[in-house]
Amino acid sequence: MNVESPESDSPPEGGLDLATDTFLMEQALRQAQRAYLDGEVPVGAVIAHEGHIIARAFNQVETLKDATAHAEMLALTQAQAAFGDWRLTDCDLFVTKEPCPMCAGAIVHCRIRRVIFGCGDEKGGAAGGMLNLLQQPTLNHRCTITNGVLEDRSRQLLREFFLEARLKRKSAPDGS
Numbered sequence: 001m002n003v004e005s006p007e008s009d010s011p012p013e014g015g016l017d018l019a020t021d022t023f024l025m026e027q028a029l030r031q032a033q034r035a036y037l038d039g040e041v042p043v044g045a046v047i048a049h050e051g052h053i054i055a056r057a058f059n060q061v062e063t064l065k066d067a068t069a070h071a072e073m074l075a076l077t078q079a080q081a082a083f084g085d086w087r088l089t090d091c092d093l094f095v096t097k098e099p100c101p102m103c104a105g106a107i108v109h110c111r112i113r114r115v116i117f118g119c120g121d122e123k124g125g126a127a128g129g130m131l132n133l134l135q136q137p138t139l140n141h142r143c144t145i146t147n148g149v150l151e152d153r154s155r156q157l158l159r160e161f162f163l164e165a166r167l168k169r170k171s172a173p174d175g176s
């Protein structure tokens, strides 16, 4: 793992959109790294309102023993609490991996404006990978999608995690 992002919570002043996206994805990656250190599948998310972070979370399924405790779900709950409203109309969600159908459903319910993700998930992703719930014409809200922001680093972190998990299983005395 290699973290070299600035400590500040705000993106560079007057930066291009791309610089802002990269900055905010860095922050999501930091969350993913925290998940990694906790032995959780390393996915992290932040929600930004006008470029400022209002929620940050990482996957906590094992810690909370809750299959719904994906980074995006926890971040949405935080953002709704921060706003005192379930409508997150002007908010953008940055997540290191393409959202699953559960999270994509919640993202649409909260009316998130943009979803920016790192690596895609063609087997289980619901932002264009397996299916596209974020832009379903029949639903009452659609999000703008940007994919592939810091894609390699997001994917690498997941690869390292699953490789390590396999090695641990192999070296377990009972082989389980």
Ligand SMILES: [Zn+2]
Binding pocket: 070, 072, 099, 100, 101, 102, 103, 104
């Ligand atoms: Zn999810």
